[in-house]
Amino acid sequence: MKNCLIGFILISLVSVIIGCKSDSPSIIGIDKSFDPTGALSGGDTTIFDASSHAFSIPAPNLSAVALEKHLDGDVEFEAVFVTAPAEVNPGLGPIYNNISCVNCHSRDGRGRPPGVNEKFVSMLFRLSLPSPESEAAGKSPIPVPGYGTQLNNRAIYGTPAEGTVKIEYTEQALTAEDGTRIHLRYPNYTITDTYKPLPDVVEVSPRVAPVVFGLGLLEAIPEETILTFADESDVDGDGISGKPNYVWDVVEKRYTLGRFGLKANQPNLLQQVASAYHDDMGLTTSLFLLENSFGQPQHTKNSTTPEISDEILDVVTFYVQTLSVPARRNVDDPQVMHGEQLFAQAQCANCHIPTLRTGILPGVPSVSNQTIHPYTDMLLHDMGPDLADNRPDFHASGSEWRTPPLWGIGLVQTVNGHTNFLHDGRARNLMEAILWHGGEAEKSREITLQMSKTERDALIAFLESL
Ligand code: HEC
Ligand code: HEC
Ligand SMILES: [Ca+2]
Ligand SMILES: [Ca+2]
Ligand SMILES: [Ca+2]
Incomplete structure (x- = not known):
């Protein structure tokens, strides 16, 4: 000392x-970047909190002014919108999916599919018409006439919602090499109660709300870093390709690298947040001036000014840029350390990349120049036919998804009270999530099935320490 x-x-x-x-x-x-155990998942933005608030804490390295802005954003993230005209937060809908951001991103955490006889709360369905061009064309999804690109299952009083979805699961068992039986539930989605007939050929993509902490760090990863992980024709022969999405940036009016959304279908957090207001809540912004109901019978009139001001858009964007990342727990536990080795051996770390360095995110010094442990490469991977939604999104094919970050995944149970994982929450625990991996991750799945029970338990213990 x-x-x-x-x-x-x-x-x-x-x-x-x-x-x-x-x-x-x-x-x-x-x-402060000194982190020998890898416990500081978010670099200087890491917090030591494993409680049900673990995803909701402002980054500890914010300046006083920045903290104030974050807290303004927090209020807006929780703001409940109502039918216009109203004194406070008017402009909801006329068609929408939920009335506040936090209703879907509960405690800044994960959504889940509804249980039997429950309503949809934190899950939504994207829609489109099949594209006549090849998916390589990299175009935005084609709206369904009368529905747009998202099924809005709720509407203001006196207005028809677009419809809802019935989910049915069928179970199938698979057997690990040591004889352990594991059941997977296969979802089947049927759109019902539509206000007008849907074309037969509609593409439907189910998505549960992902966590919203640590996102400024992901936005600050230099584009060059992400592109070094891409290996589209699998030159190194590990069976894993990884490809960047390029999506339309409405501010810059050009195609740029996609980072956010489950198929990396949004270029940055500003546009992601504006899209959330627009698509999920029926609220216009300077980025999306036309209501999501435009051209449909539900549409009444567009307000002359955006329903969400640029100031609100700015503070909410800042809010999701500056939520802290919870530190890992039990990093020295021998079982966890064994699991970490298995994570690498099973090729998990080839997509879920443990350590990255952020560059500079203008205006957000707290997330700039940080060494972080997000466990993602921010790229698209073909995950096989079982996970496919068969709905291309720019360059993402119907079976490709962005590698989701795994930081904080061990705290989802504590924060959100469930362990439903994957894009549509079909996995009921972490092991089921792994065993759904196919396509480029087929080898990872096979290696996991060949593990002994002790090894599988260690792999899960590692994931739970994240
Ligand atoms: C109806 C539920 C719902 C509502 C309401 C909602 N979201 Fe989301 N959010 C989602 C889903 C589902 C996704 C994934 C979207 C996709 O893949 O296209 C998402 C994605 C995001 C992401 C990207 C996360 C990532 O890892 O890429 C951010 C940021 C976000 N939402 C912020 C917000 C904000 C801010 C609001 C309020 C303005 C909001 N959301 C309202 C369901 C919702
Ligand atoms: C080829 C790249 C790739 C490999 C290899 C890979 N994953 Fe994944 N992983 C993904 C993608 C993409 C998803 C999202 C799939 C979806 O939502 O349908 C995912 C999802 C997950 C999830 C659920 C995350 C969430 O937020 O819902 C967990 C847990 C996970 N992977 C762990 C692992 C483990 C453990 C291994 C090794 C045994 C592994 N992955 C190997 C790409 C990969
Ligand atoms: Ca509106
Ligand atoms: Ca719609
Ligand atoms: Ca490769």
């Missing part, structure tokens, strides 16, 4: 790096 203190003084005096930090990582916080 004494040596380190001397080292600290020396560092301050002559800026020489001295190797005394390795045995006492918490020392006076000289080098």
Whole structure:
């Protein structure tokens, strides 16, 4: 300790790096990116909280002014919208999916599919017509006449909603090499109660709301870094390709790298948030001035000014850029460490990349230049026919999804009270989520099935430590 203190003084005096930090990582916080155990999932934005609030805490390294902006965004994220005219938060709908951001991203965490006889709360369905061109054309999905690109299952009083969806599951068992039986539930979706007939050939993509913390860090990853992971023709022969999506940026009016949404279908958080207001809540912004109901019988009139001001759009974007990432737990536990090795051996880390370095996100210094552990490559992967939604989205094919970050995944149970994973929440626990992996991740699935029970338990213990 004494040596380190001397080292600290020396560092301050002559800026020489001295190797005394390795045995006492918490020392006076000289080098905050110093993270020997990999527990600081969000770099300097990491918080040590494993409670049900773990996803909802502002990044601890925000300045006082930035914290105030974050808290303004927090209020707007929770704001409940109502039918116009009204004093507070008018403009909802006329057709929508939910009345606030937080209703879907509950506690800034994950949504889930509804249980039997439950209504849809935190899940939605995207729609489109099949494209006559090949998916390689990289175009935006084609709206369904009378429905647009999303099924709006709710509407304001006196207006017909577009319809709803019936989910039925059938179970199928599979057997691991050691004889363990694992049941997977296969979902089947039927659109019902439509206000007008749907064409027979509609493409339907079920999606549950993902977590919204740590996103500024993901936005700050340099594009070059993400592109170095791409291996579209699998030159290195590991069976994994990984491809970037390129999507329409409505502000820059050009195609740019897609990062957000389950198929990397949004270029940045500003546009993602504006799309959420537009598609999910029926609220216009300067990015999307026409109501989501435009051209449909539900449409009445467009308000002359955007229903959501640029100020609100800005603070809500900042809010999702600056939520902290919970630190890992139990990193020294032997079972967890064993699981971490298995995670690499099973090729999981080839897509769920453990460590990345962020660049500079203009206006958001707290997420800039951070070493982070998100467990994603931000790229699209073919996950096989069982996970396919068969609805292309720009360059994402009907069977491709963006590798979701795994940070915080072990806290979903604590925060959201469930363990439903994958794009439509079909997996009821982490092991089921792994065993749905196919396509480029087929080998990972096979290796997992060949593991002993002790090894599978260790792999899960590792995921639960994230
Ligand atoms: C009806 C439920 C619902 C509502 C309401 C909703 N979201 Fe979402 N959100 C989702 C779903 C589903 C996705 C995934 C979308 C996709 O893949 O296209 C998503 C994606 C996101 C993402 C991208 C996360 C990532 O990892 O890529 C952000 C950020 C986000 N929403 C913020 C918001 C904000 C801000 C609001 C309020 C203005 C909001 N959402 C309202 C369901 C909802
Ligand atoms: C080829 C790339 C790839 C490989 C290899 C891979 N994954 Fe995934 N993983 C994905 C994609 C893409 C998804 C999203 C699939 C979906 O939602 O339908 C996913 C989803 C998950 C999820 C659910 C996350 C969530 O938020 O719902 C977990 C858990 C997971 N993977 C763990 C693993 C583990 C453990 C391994 C190794 C045994 C592994 N993955 C190997 C790409 C990969
Ligand atoms: Ca509206
Ligand atoms: Ca619609
Ligand atoms: Ca490869």
